[in-house]
Amino acid sequence: MTPFVDVAFLILSFFMLATKFKPPEPAQITTPRSVSSDMLKESNSVVIDFDSSGRIFFTMNVKKADDEGVKRLFIENLNKQRNLGLSESEMKSFQRNTTVGVPFNEVKAILAKPQEQRAQIHQKGIPADSANNELADWIGVAKSTFYNYNKNMEVFYMIKGDNKAKFPLFNGIIEAMRKNDQFSFKLVTDPEEAPMGTALYTERQKGKGK
DSSP states (O other): OHHHHHHHHHHHHHHHHHOOOOOOOSSOOOOOEEOOSOOOOOTTEEEEEEOTTSOEEEEEEOOSGGGTHHHHHHHHHHHHHHTOOOOHHHHHHHHHOOOBOSOGGGHHHHHHSOHHHHTTSOOOOOOBSSSOBTHHHHHHHHHHHHHHHOTTOOOEEEEEEOTTOOHHHHHHHHHHHHHTTOOOOEEOOEEOOOOTTSHHHHHHHHHHHO
């Protein structure tokens, strides 16, 4: 048994070292419940989170190792377009954790913080109102970056909002999408069981029986 135990510990050690843990959620969000047959794909996606207090967060997800260059290209483009003055270490900080929830004038400061401190800072949210919709720039740069990096890459745009958030906040996010001609996006909800007797309920029951 000794050789098998050694192999088991080697495999366990490999997965512990190779596993990339998901960064903590930017805010506590309780999503609305809905019945849906679609499973959202986080690979190559832009996720807009907003909580009940009105804070908006931007996250870029790139799962494939060979597409990590998208994150770098994005932050370089954003740095140039908005004249953020980011250093090399600050751009690398964004590549490690792409979730940001502050106005442009605070992006440099938040990226300068070590990862362990950054998670503890209360970010005030990205502006997305009629007077100052900075979220539109985040989405616009992301859209052009994905397209220029690989025109054939399938990119998903997702909105994840708290059930108690106010409508004007959601409307500002939709307006940011509209300004970039991004009319296709998915709403992240808490899935619930399909009503009995519906086609979706029958399909799910068949799947459980397999």
